[in-house]
Amino acid sequence: MVSSTSFVTIAAAVAVSVHQVQAHGFVENPKSEFKGSENSDWVVQIDPQWKGDWAGAKGDEALVALYKELKVANNAKDIRTLFDSDTSLYGENCGFTNPDATPKDPPTDGTATFSRGIVHAGPCEIWLDDKMVLQNDDCQSAYGDGTQETIAVFKPVDYSSCAAGGCMFRFYWMGLQRLDGTPYWQVYKNCVPLTGPPGGGAAQTSPSTGDGSNVSQTSPSTGNSDSPSSEA
Template sequence: MVASTKSFSAMLAMTALAVGVSGHGYMTEPAVTFLSSSTDNTQFIATIESSASGFSGTFSGSPADNTAAFTTAFKSSSYTSLKELINGLATVTVTDATLTCGSCDPAETAQALPATYVEWSHSSTEGFTSSHEGPCEVWCDDVRVFQDDDCAADYTSAPAEMPYDRDACLGSSTLTFYWLALHSSTWQVYVNCAPLETTTSTGAVSSYAVSGSSSGTSTTSTNSTSSTGSSSYNFGTNFATSTSASTDSSASTTSTTTTTTAPASTTTTAPASTTATPTATTASTTTDAPATTSATTTTGTSKCSVRRRRD
């Protein structure tokens, strides 16, 4: 009987430990509704084996050491967000759960956007389980609106309160929370989602936005469009300036030609006669041109006659 009592006590302890290991919270603001098939609303819904992550480092130490190693490895990886890493590496371990909503019902009643904080709770006295250190993120549709490298260590209140970028959430349809617990070499993945009441976007860009998110794409697209517009504008301006310059050049040339023509008839008249003299002489030498030679030769002959008379 004693042995049976001890065995029963041991079983209770093991059961309590198992529940404690698998159940570690859910999003309480905005509120979520779980699928009817969910047997533990606080459990992780997927796992990632650190040995298969491709990350260098040791992940069998203390929660703080594992988190530090993960943070260093993550910065050297090709991943831009925790969401991207989870979607690429996680294996779902819970029936009907998904990596987009966990065990939550995406068709639940739409919730209002929290005024200031997104909240996570494990119980009335605990937010994040303190030993489950690791990163977490909040997303509104495809825009990241909150991120921290070690949420359990940095947000210790009950419930845990994450100050998200509310303005960037306006106009979104779904808010999703991602958390990765790194207390062991098998990483635990937590995902919760809540549909949102209709709001109107103000065009605000999240300070937590990452490349590849819609906010990053929208921003990039906007900048690209703006840049393109700027290029087109500059090109048009440059093109117009070039045409103008070309026109001005033509006008200047025409003006120069006109101006040069006038002096040519006035100023160049004397040189023209001088030039004509050798031409006339050449003509005189090569061809008998009485008319031309007459004018030129007459002057020459007069000089020759004078010289002969002096002799």
């Protein structure tokens, strides 16, 4: 006979499993390939690296507002610079995806598609080599409705800056997660090699941004003076 305690334990495990499944995802189009089996997990889950009242930020809007405030306070240009600054902390480049996979043709409709809905607040970026072509400080609200059923479609993405010989599509996402009341940063990194631009066309000079401004961004700085500061 199965005890009531066992039922409670099983129910808790199922609840955690469902929550984790909802939290994950990867770039579906252009198609991500993986170094091993398909893995939609975050690369690392860590404590917030900028000092602030993360525990006191209740709800997604408060978390995003705090992120924006601390982004300015820490002189953070973009999350790629932050995530690539220390792979021992933020996880290896490209995460679980294979940057040496067979190059894929870029979408011709100026979009990129996630494997499911974005279900955590937080910023995301898309880069083609060293040019940022899409950025938003809250990709959950910008590209979905907070459910995994509504597939996140990132747009507009201008692929015309991709070199004729190919380029690397890079996706970065910081999921602002809260587990049992404790705040965390979830780090996602996807890389997809592309064959080139989708038929040419004039290059877009400014990426799509989530703060209402047009910011032309090129290669992220790797020097200490320009890297966003982090606090453990």
